[in-house]
């Protein structure tokens with residue numbers, strides 16, 4: 001798992017080192033790491049042929065830096081000095097009329113050039129930024145307070161264009177509010193942010209009205225939570241972590257991001273000596289005469305993910321098809337280690353019985369779709385709830401905890417998922433283009449997004465099947481349910497990617513995702 005920390009936690013971890021007088025050494029280490037990434041990126045662009053004139057070479061390349069008043073600017077200035085030493089033409093735009101003194105001395109000694117920033121020079125400086133082979137954003141890092149000064153926001157917009165909705169192509173020419181299309185930085189312009197892109201909240205990922213959009217962010221000491229969460233992650237681009245010797249062991253990470261190696265290391269596997277009951281039995285309530293397909297998809301996905309036994313409670317329209325595909329599935333009641341309920345509008349009474357059984361025997365359960373409408377209070381057993389934005393709105397409204405709109409939830413999925421997790425004392429896996437898994441303590445798991453091809457009917461049912469199987473096969477272990485949810489989402493995304501490639505078209509039908517899971 002990659003671990004993301006709030007700005008406050010990182011600053012607290014820095015504090016003893018600063019108190020011991022290691023501030024400048026930390027900054028020099030950070031700046032050296034930043035300069036290394038800048039040189040590598042410039043060289044790579046040169047080698048891959050995306051060159052324009054001198055672009056790509058370090059010597060002779062045009063580097064423009066946006067420099068703030070604090071240590072973030074200091075990092076940029078020391079890195080700028082490093083690049084100037086290697087023959088780059090480096091210009092620092094002094095955004096606030098005050099820059100880190102030692103950084104400024106090193107930068108000017110290396111031949112760096114400083115340009116003051118005033119509102120009158122906006123167009124000239126925006127043009128300078130647009131012409132650069134590399135822009136380094138060193139205005140604000142972990143010391144940022146919310147909101148950017150209007151002049152700085154205007155400069156960022158004049159350089160990079162108006163913020164685009166996620167669906168629009170990055171760098172699409174946009175109106176700057178003047179009625180005429182504003183010239184914008186090339187979408188392929190190399191922009192490297194120092195620690196965090198300016199305008200991005202390093203703890204929450206919130207971007208406000210304006211933020212720098214980087215191709216690469218070089219972050220120091222520890223991953224910042226905000227660079228792993230929606231909006232902030234998109235603004236940060238690729239993130240490289242430079243070790244500056246911080247000890248984060250006493251700080252609780254705010255965000256977990258599962259990595260591919262976690263799927264290998266943590267995915268439950270049958271052990272020697274296991275039998276079907278010890279491996280894990282899942283009770284599944286899914287599907288109805290109206291929606292038989294959802295029951296089939298969920299049951300087949302759970303079977304493909306791997307369980308000791310699957311007991312399916314569903315009407316004959318569902319069980320008939322399920323048994324044709326998966327004759328190993330058992331219909332009817334019996335002892336189980338976990339429950340999954342809800343896909344395909346199942347019978348409410350059967351779902352209620354499953355919830356009661358889970359609470360009575362302290363069994364974990366995953367509740368999806370129709371099952372969510374039964375929730376009016378926290379359950380007395382551990383559970384993962386899997387709403388999409390619309391279902392979360394209905395859930396929060398029914399519980400009397402505000403009435404956000406679907407757009408509110410989509411704009412700020414973390415806050416709303418955490419609120420639901422706290423109210424229902426459960427893990428809430430909010431499905432969306434960036435799925436967020438929230439714990440009641442406010443920390444989240446934020447798996448890397450899967451392919452957009454997964455946005456198709458039935459893929460959520462497949463996810464519930466995967467999660468149910470994981471719950472059954474890990475029951476009795478101490479694996480954290482939110483981490484488990486992250487593994488399930490990561491596997492679902494991986495299967496979706498394979499299904500998309502295998503089908504050769506720009507969609508991944510739920511049945512195709514299932515085929516990948518089943519290894520067919």
Ligand SMILES: NC(=O)C1=CN([C@@H]2O[C@H](COP(=O)(O)OP(=O)(O)OC[C@H]3O[C@@H](n4cnc5c(N)ncnc54)[C@H](O)[C@@H]3O)[C@@H](O)[C@H]2O)[C@@H](O)CC1
Nearest residue numbers: 014026027030069070071072140141142143144145147195
């Ligand atoms: N403290 C350390 O040990 C290290 C810090 N490093 C760098 O230092 C950064 C943090 O430095 P600072 O604490 O100086 O903070 P920043 O450099 O992020 O920002 C602080 C400065 O910006 C101003 N400011 C804050 N929010 C603003 C806003 N919204 N609009 C306008 N001005 C605003 C503040 O008044 C202050 O002058 C990190 O992100 C990282 O880049 C690195 O050098 C590594 C070591």
